[in-house]
Amino acid sequence: MPPNGSSAERDSWQAVIDGRLAEWEKTPDVLEDEGVTPPSAATIQLAIQTATKLRDAGLPAPQRIAATGDGGITFARQEGPLFSTIEVAPDGTVELVVLRDCQLLSRHPLR
Numbered sequence: 681m682p683p684n685g686s687s688a689e690r691d692s693w694q695a696v697i698d699g700r701l702a703e704w705e706k707t708p709d710v711l712e713d714e715g716v717t718p719p720s721a722a723t724i725q726l727a728i729q730t731a732t733k734l735r736d737a738g739l740p741a742p743q744r745i746a747a748t749g750d751g752g753i754t755f756a757r758q759e760g761p762l763f764s765t766i767e768v769a770p771d772g773t774v775e776l777v778v779l780r781d782c783q784l785l786s787r788h789p790l791r
Contacts, residue, residue: 692741696755697731700745704753717751720770727753727768730790734766742766766790 704711704724711718719727734755735741742755751770756763762785764778774791777784 686738689738689741690735693731693735696741696745697728697735701728701731701753704747711747716747716749717770719747719751719753719768722772723751723753723768723770726772726774726791727755730766730768730774731755 701724704719705721705728708718708721708724740757740759742757744756746754746756748754748767748769753768755766758764761781762778763780763782764776766774766776768774772791773789776786776788776790778786
């Protein structure tokens with residue numbers, strides 16, 4: 681069975697996995713700053729697993745990825761008035777939040 685999603689979307693997800701997430705996994709100290717908790721190795725691994733599943737499901741890749749400052753990682757994407765985030769929290773939860781014009785539309789646990 682062929683993978684879901686366009687080749688460009690799969691490539692974009694792969695760039696996230698092989699780029700930023702792999703860099704953080706190899707050198708987590710790049711995220712250390714005063715008052716900021718960097719993601720743990722387990723959180724980075726969960727973010728890689730989440731990104732791989734989303735890639736394989738054919739979902740659009742994030743436009744931004746960032747450490748949350750409290751030990752988590754967030755993937756963000758905006759399309760017109762819709763803004764969505766998938767946050768991988770340090771406690772192992774993964775949550776999707778969708779907003780339209782800054783108003784909460786939905787919040788769903790993914791894990």
